[in-house]
Amino acid sequence: MKQVDDQLSHEIVEFYEKLSSWEASVVRGKGHSLAQIHTVEILGANGTMRMKELAEKLGITTGTLTVQINKMVNLGLVERMAHEQDKRSILVQLTTKGYEVYHEHDQLHHQLTHQITETFSDIERSQLLMFFQRINQGF
Amino acid sequence: MKQVDDQLSHEIVEFYEKLSSWEASVVRGKGHSLAQIHTVEILGANGTMRMKELAEKLGITTGTLTVQINKMVNLGLVERMAHEQDKRSILVQLTTKGYEVYHEHDQLHHQLTHQITETFSDIERSQLLMFFQRINQGF
DNA sequence: ATCTTTACTTTGACTATCAAACTAAATAAT
DNA sequence: ATTATTTAGTTTGATAGTCAAAGTAAAGAT
Numbered sequence: 001m002k003q004v005d006d007q008l009s010h011e012i013v014e015f016y017e018k019l020s021s022w023e024a025s026v027v028r029g030k031g032h033s034l035a036q037i038h039t040v041e042i043l044g045a046n047g048t049m050r051m052k053e054l055a056e057k058l059g060i061t062t063g064t065l066t067v068q069i070n071k072m073v074n075l076g077l078v079e080r081m082a083h084e085q086d087k088r089s090i091l092v093q094l095t096t097k098g099y100e101v102y103h104e105h106d107q108l109h110h111q112l113t114h115q116i117t118e119t120f121s122d123i124e125r126s127q128l129l130m131f132f133q134r135i136n137q138g139f
Numbered sequence: 140m141k142q143v144d145d146q147l148s149h150e151i152v153e154f155y156e157k158l159s160s161w162e163a164s165v166v167r168g169k170g171h172s173l174a175q176i177h178t179v180e181i182l183g184a185n186g187t188m189r190m191k192e193l194a195e196k197l198g199i200t201t202g203t204l205t206v207q208i209n210k211m212v213n214l215g216l217v218e219r220m221a222h223e224q225d226k227r228s229i230l231v232q233l234t235t236k237g238y239e240v241y242h243e244h245d246q247l248h249h250q251l252t253h254q255i256t257e258t259f260s261d262i263e264r265s266q267l268l269m270f271f272q273r274i275n276q277g278f
Numbered sequence: 279a280t281c282t283t284t285a286c287t288t289t290g291a292c293t294a295t296c297a298a299a300c301t302a303a304a305t306a307a308t
Numbered sequence: 309a310t311t312a313t314t315t316a317g318t319t320t321g322a323t324a325g326t327c328a329a330a331g332t333a334a335a336g337a338t
Contacts, residue, residue, distance in 0.1 A: 008267065008268045034326095087304085125143050131270065209287095298320090300317100
């Protein structure tokens, strides 16, 4: 099924491009940068995590992240916490204000999800959910 | 089915985060920037297009794109062409070298697609393809 | 004809990024 | 135990990416 694989790859890239573009346009001119929203998104969805983990999920180096987190601490969006088990590590977590920004942005995601699956039946939606769960596992 | 919708939204965001992170790590330290690869990806997948369209798909302003395209022209990745019907518009297209970079990167996408759908049967893969096609339509 | 909108460019201020050098803690090797 | 190596995070200097605003020129509307 080489044909299906090729098309699938193409559709996934297209989906990714469209999500990126949507995200950028939704974020622009709303006070926070794309990088900041991205950080809030990840912390909101996955909870407190170490700098290293966060940098990996963001796809940036830890050096870049240090600078980014400094700014976000000053903005009151996140805070640093000591890691009790490993004193080299530092935990980053959302503040109350950070959570507010997260939930606000997450609302938009829900709207988008609703929009793009408008033509899906309940059964199809469930199938789609299972597919995404399996894909995210395999990553 | 509020529950399914919530989970779906969450899984889509997770999928997006993982793709971003994968893309960044694959691109870093390979000579081209993420922004450049992103541009090559879009032009490779969709063909020649106007600055305006390209900026929208990239989720950046046309001002930013002008600077970006100037650099990429200097690098020999893309070229500008006159738009015959509308003299305000300018068409951007990949050069031969640009296509090489596109195909090289696209190979990696194929590998990733194969990896993340490893547990899928042929039938499921076809279903997934149809789902993505419908989603991309609805965007 | 003139006004308005649209497509693109330019510029200045700012933000994001990396790579490399550095500090400190954890782990491995001897 | 000591020493060497790896790991987590920070700092810094150079470069690249970004926006908003102002400018130019063409297209479309009145």
